[in-house]
Amino acid sequence: MNRGLLLACIASALACACSPAPQPAPAPKPQATPAPVAPPPVPPKAEVAPKPVAQPETWELPGGLGPLTTRRELDARFGKANVREDTFAGAEGIGTYPALVIFPDDPRKRLELVLDADDPDAPIRELRVRSTDSLWHDASGLRAGMSLAELVALNGAPVSFYGLGWDYGGTVQDWHGGKLANAVGDPLFHRVTLSARKDADDAALPAGDATFRSDDAKWPAIGKDLVVDELGISWPSDGDE
Structure with missing residues (x-):
């Protein structure tokens, strides 16, 4: 080996010994965990007013109905579809009179509100029930369909009535001072009409334009x-007795 090559090798070895060792690459820094994002605040629930609860019908008369009850009030209470205008013939074929009929197609709920034929804006004149299986009754328990014996017991006294078989037949004329008597000054007037039970023997019942008593032994x-x-x-008008 010549002297020049030897010197070159020595110089190269010295250069390598003096050079710093390569440093490893720095480890990557861990990424910071993002802070959790808070959910948006939930708006408070708006308070909802409770829906009005319809009161169950008691079927008691007059039950809040009166001469000045309006058609709008009737529609709100019973439903507009359950209030119908109608016209009825008067007794003995004399004239006609208007009426509002509640639940006209349901015999048990049907109620007729008789109006004044001469004044369409006049108050209601009478509440009328004409079905013997009606749900309607008054505060005393008076109702259509009860027997004459039950009526007398409720009244606490005999009653007198017209004989059957004509337009005013069966109408009670005298309560003889009983609980159902229509005394002057009473706020309500009761009108009751009797008729024969479906399977009754008409021959054994009083008839005609005469007055009969419930305690008459001739008619057991x-x-x-x-x-x-x-x-x-109804509600008595001024001058009614």
Whole structure:
């Protein structure tokens, strides 16, 4: 080996010994964990007013109905579809009169509100029930369909009535001072009409334009064979007795 090559090798070795060792690459720094994002605040629930609860019908008369009850009030209470205008013939074929009929197609709920034929804006004149299986009754328990015997017991006294078979037949004329008597000054007037029970023997029942008493021994079957066929409740006008 010549002297020049030897010197070159020595110089190269010295250069390598003096050079710093390569440093390893720095480890990557861990990424910071992002802070959790808070959910947006939930707005408070708006308070909802409770829906009005319809009161169950008690079927008691007059039950809040009165002469000044309006058509709008009737529609709100019973439903507009359940209030119908109608016209009825008067007794003995004399004239006609208007009425509003509540639940006209349901015999048990049907109620007729008789109006003044001469004044369409006049107040209601009478509440009338004409179904013997009606749900309607008054506060005393008076109802259509009860027997004459039950009516007398409720009244606490005999009653007098017209004989059957004509337009005013069966109408109670005298309560003889009983609980159902229409005394002057009373806020309500009761009108009751009797008729024969469906399977009754008409020959055993009083008829004609005459007055009969419920306690008349000549008619022993009337207590069970006569029933309240029609019930009317009205508000006496000035001058009514």
